Amino acid sequence: MTRRAIVMVVHDGVRLLDVTAPVEVFTTAAGQGGAYTVSLCSPTGRDVRTSAGTRLGVDAAAHRVREAHTLIVPGSPDLPRRPRPEGLPEAVDALAGRSERVASVCTGAFVLADAGLLDGRRATTHWRHTALLARTFPRVRVEPDAIYVRDGRVLTSAGVSAGLDLSLALVEEDEGSALAREVARDLVVFLQRPGGQSQFSVAARTSRPRRDVLRPVLDAVAADPAGDHSVPAMAGRAGMSTRHLSRLFRERLGGTPAAHVESVRLEAACALLEAGESVTGAAERSGLGSDESLRRVFWRHLGLTPSAYRDRFRTARREPRPPEQDRASRTVRGKGS
Template identity: 50%
Template sequence: MQREVLVVGYDGAVLTDIAGPVDVFDGAGKVCGGYRVRLAAVGGGFAVSGGLRMEAEDLRDVAAGVDTVLVAGGTAFEAAAADPELRRHLRRVADGARRVGSVCTGAFVLAGAGLLDGARVTTHWAFCDRLAAENPSVEVVPDAIHVRDGRVVTSAGVTAGIDLALALVEQDHGARLARLVARWMVVFLQRPGGQSQFSVRSRVPPVRERGLRDLLDAIADDPAASWTVEGMARRAAMSPRHFARVFPRRVGVPPARYVERVRVEAAAGVLESGDEGLDVVARRCGFGSAETMRRAFQRVLGVTPGGYRHRFRTTGAA
């Protein structure tokens, strides 16, 4: 069965938001014949970032019945979200679609059309707070690469659209085809939806205490070290009591939770790129045992280490 994927653009849309998912679905379609990709905008052709002009169908002429509707993000998302004609025809074609989604700030366009009410979604990190403030009925997940909530699928900025499209191909046709398309495009299979848009260390707000900054860098450099609260306090040149108060205020989570997240991130990288046993990975990344690592993965990513490796390994099986 061939599924029609309709990518919706507008003047000022970001080219990568369009080209990334289009290439994924087109590549998968060439292998399995499972997709037909279409590009549409109100009025037909439109200009994307960089001044290039895209040929497209007129969204006003697109009949209902497409399988997946995906709206691109762009610098002009505010105007697109406020365009009554775009909102009306987007609602019309989305009404019967199996999936409705967005890349980056395309989430604002979906929200403007009333298609995100009550849904869990994400968008580019720089616009998550704004999306939540302007749409109180929407639950914004601020740190996800992509989020699937029923038929609503949304992704973070720019290249995250490729991750989302690969996840949808995997949902439709299995991990083998998604891996094949990813390898052909010379990208990782896909970052899991629950994975952060940034590394654990880079998400920490600026820290003024030099000792605390040095500690955070040291944990990122060597997550497998024995990071006890007392040892971390000494490294940060603070008393344990003062450290226990300051760390959550500056970093946003307690020390043990932060170390756990760094270790999960390190283990995820090992699982993606190698074939070492889970016990070996656990010891290498500071968990001590595979069971401890399993519980940490479930808390942080909502998936087991084995399940993570099966879905996101970037080496080995095609």
């Protein structure tokens, strides 16, 4: 049986889970009959220190790696905005040339982009850095909501734990869905995660510029998402015409007043659901109105229902409540779910 060599190029500052998530998937698959070997290399051959401070041992220097079926480049918190670790771009470029497929986890996409491997291709990265990736590398077609993207022989994944999703997809491609499903069950994760990565980044979408003529308007929306935030009401609050208000929103926030209000209300609804609020209660208190309106907004922005979001992200620990209040709360949740 020919084994596929999975090679990960690690570097100082690498995020530990970016490395260990794929390693766990492929070694678990190998333990259940999958044809894989897994090794770590670094540009110098020396061990590296992760962003968490943990020392990570490597098997070889990158230039000594002779066989790489799949090259995986993990990321680090500093990769997008600081110079790349010494020797890393050259090591990736050399190894990519003799690999059947190349993948990145999280901000490792910036290293692939440096090497030109993403030119003209679709790609993704951690939601915090998708806009920066698109600005820095205009030839890359960035898909900001994707958990992972495959374009030809090159794959990129979203932030951190998305390395699990990418690796499971590769196991399924190589060994079939039955083995991939067993690996997912062993690791207690989704074989295919529902929704996109925007479900993890709600608060990042509602910009609030400082020292700006729009700031009082934006603060009023944030303070009371369920209030009257029609365009005329917001324009009156700002002391300007509706046309001028709309122009300022386009110029400074890149969207319409209505889109901003909806984004803030979505953020508020997410916070309410995370705290254990019912779907009906979240719809009313966030200003989105009805259960149906809430469902439409959630599906359009996050790709999942409010009930699914609540079940996935609500606070695990809650203060005990009197039995009467608990029964009433369960009744409301049953009507709104």
